Amino acid sequence: METVTVQDVIVGSGAGGGVLAARLAEAGRSVCVVEEGPRVSKADFNQREGAMYNLLFRDAGNQLTKDGGISVLQGRCLGGSTTVNQGDCVPMEAAVLQHWRQHFGWGDWGGISDGDVQAAAERALAEMGAGPIAPEELNRNNRLMAEGAAKLGLKGGPLAHNRVGCVGSGYCMIGCAYDAKRGTLVAHLPRAEAAGARLWCSKRVDRVLLDGHRAVGVAGEGFEVRGERVFLAAGPIHTPGILQRSAVRPRALGRNLTLQPQAPIVARFADVVDFHRGIPQAWGLHSSLEVTAERGLGGFTLEPIAAGPAMTASLVPLPMPALRPLLAQYRHLAAALCLVPDRPQGRVIWGKGKRPKIDYRPSAEHHSTMIEAMKTAARIYLAAGALEVRVPAVGVPLVTSERDLSHLDRLPSRANDLPMISAHPQGTCRMGPGEDCVVGLDFRVRGFDNLYVADASLFPTSSSTHTMVPVMAMVHLLADGLGT
Amino acid sequence: MEPSRRRFLSTGALFGVAATLTWQLWGRRPLQADPRHAPQGLAPAGYATLVAAFDILLDSPRAGARAAKELDAFLATDGADQVAELSLALTLLEMAPGGLLDVRRFSALPRDEARDLLESWATSPVGVRRQIHSALRKAARFIWFDRPEAWGDLGYDGPWVK
Structure with missing residues (x-):
């Protein structure tokens, strides 16, 4: 059993995990990012569709809803989906936040104002050189x-x-061979690593290690990472799976899925x-x-x-x-x-296998x-x-x-009459004050002191037409709240 | 009814069911795949069905065989958890042509009949048939048009990095 001990354990290296890793590591915390996919760099991106879908996407791009009707595209590599998206940066509009405040109990959100959210989004945009x-x-x-x-x-x-110096090859979705697209692979994870964070790739986290109401680390096949705090940023399909396998099963876990087909x-x-x-x-x-x-x-x-x-x-x-x-x-x-x-209407169900049932019509x-x-x-x-x-x-x-x-x-x-894809799954670990929410308004999984969710699972409804910047903004707010 | 007559009829009925099942199972036994290619991910029977389906979906026996070989090689290395699902789908397709006493198999159908059957699944009212057709079609086409040899007809000049 290979064991690593750090202060902060982050599962996933995409929009949530990548930004959080940079924030925490630069604040002086010892950090380990555990990524299921391989460590990749621009030298790996050969612009061939077949090879790149196999290398960079979950199930080679064939992660499907239960009836096969929608391909739920998700990066499974260092940088997560920010490595394979088209680079669109669309912050959440204020009206969406108002919707959550009025209808999902976010209220004053512990003092986080609309201006704070906007500032967090602007910070995310600036870090990526977006325009x-x-x-x-x-x-x-x-x-x-x-x-x-x-x-x-x-x-x-x-x-x-989030592209700087784009050459216009058009292969953004299968990895930018020029490092012009500044997802977390380029904009955040190198910063985290320079500040001492460990990026541990090709390690699939199976569960969170718990000691009563405290998380003490994560574990997968042949490894453990122990830490004072655990942050789950594996995305709305897989974060609920990790909680489920850890016997953390609030009633709403995996529910309220939106896919934006x-x-x-x-x-x-x-x-x-x-x-x-x-x-x-x-x-x-x-x-x-x-x-x-x-x-x-x-x-x-x-x-x-x-x-x-x-x-x-x-x-x-x-x-x-x-x-x-x-x-x-x-x-x-x-x-x-x-x-x-769309409206929240689907559900992710995890059984004993390594693949979920994504129940969505x-x-x-x-x-x-x-x-x-x-x-x-x-x-x-x-x-x-x-x-x-x-x-x-x-x-x-x-x-x-x-x-x-x-x-x-x-x-x-x-289903299957019209080819549909989803690149923006959201929901499944809804954040809010009520018992029908998986995560409290302080980002902590309900009932746990030091177990956090830091990805698009948190959103009660669709946040934006592109989720990268809203996730990054949320994570900046989380990091601010942690005093880093 | 006399007990001996009832026993005779019930024994006869059981024999009939057993004979029908035997006929069905024997008749529907999987065909062997092309011996020139040993399947790696799929079982030989599933592989034979895959070749036949890809032949229809790519409108070329040569293309079908090549694409099937590539998918099978992928399944052997990276797709172990998808083999079971694909095998089940291929079994359903293989057994689709027959009725109760009809033992025809998809991979043994004349090409036109196989095409009509597979294309009918694209719009089938049965959801799982549309799902199977869609999955096989996407896989066959993706594999075939990922080959540089296919790009010339499209005017696609290929990757910029060499």
Whole structure:
């Protein structure tokens, strides 16, 4: 049994664990970050889809909901999902926080003000060198969507990203080979390591070691890390699994899961688009989002994406003879993700195996909003000059004009009819003051003095259309509260 | 009914059930995979079904065999916990063509019949069939189009790092 003893044990190295490691280590604490995935660096990122999905993603990108309908993408490598995201930095809007204060008992949140949350988000943005993508940096796919939206009078704008010195290769999602994307792998973990933190990779934490109401460390196969405080930042799918296996089982554990299911839409243009090159998700449609204190985050957003040939071919459910001519036009394709924030409705269930059951079905409300999102995306691409727009669902005809948009009303709602992905799972260890919450407003697991949760599990509802910055902001607030 | 007659009929019924089950199990026994490739992750029967399914999904026996070989090699090294799920899915597909007294197997169907059957699963009202079709389709296409040899037809110039 290999045993390490430190002051602070952090499970996970993504947006939560990475930021926390830097904060605690730089405050002089001895820290060990335990990461299930491998230690990787830019030299490992060879820009090949198959090899990189195997290396960087949980289940090689095939972590699925119980009915197979949604791929829940999650990084499983040093830097976690911040190593494999597209770099979007979208802080939580004040109305979402108001929603939690009014409807989820956050109240004055122990004196944490809206200004404190905003300052924490700004700190997270500054640490990553984040800023809006300049108009001249938009690739053609993003420009087409911006131009089409402008013609229709819809409002959008460049998104902020954490990239510095981007060369525009387009492979952000399978690891940046240039260290231009400044996730925790680049912006935080080197700082933590320089301050003495140990980054222990390829170690899967099985459970928290408990002594009554105190955590004394974590354990996995052949190792233990002992410490004065334990912070779980394994993400909303796996943090509840660690608690479950540790016999910490509040009633709400694993419940209230939101996945923000997203679906792609593909357009074909007469001239070359090269949607796989340049900066993906650099522009977003803002006017369709609805953010209110009463309902939280709602509506939808559209973001032009990049996809390599393997991912593109795998997502379009045409028989091969029909797929070939479409793929022959690969350089003429444009694509966007329709992102629809959802309400908490799913559950993560951990049994004896090493994989969870993610029990989640999109609601009828989500489905109708998705249809609206796809119609809007189709209108925008048509306004930008697309020859045709395709929803990659079996049995939905091509859209070539406004008249055809009614085809999208036939968008099937059954699992596996439409390829959907989730990159922003949230909930499952809800934070709040009530007995129906897993974590108290001080980030501590209810009933434990020194066991904390520091990831998107905490959020009562969808925090933002991109969870990296809200998680980082929360962790800064946690670190502030710990006096570091 | 006389006891001897009841015993005769019940024995006959039991014999009939046993014979049907034997016929079904024998008829549905897995085919052996191509002996030129020894499966590594899957059992031979599951591997034969996988090759047949990938042949349909990639519209090419050669492509199907190659993609199946790559997936099988992956399962042998990194995907041990996925082998059981995939094997079950392949068994369901293999046994799908038959009825009560019909012992046909997916991997032995004429190609057109196999294609019709597999494509019908894409829109099947049975959720698990759509799930299996979707998973096999994604795997076959992802593996096939991750090969540099496939990129030329797409105009994709490949990775920037060498």
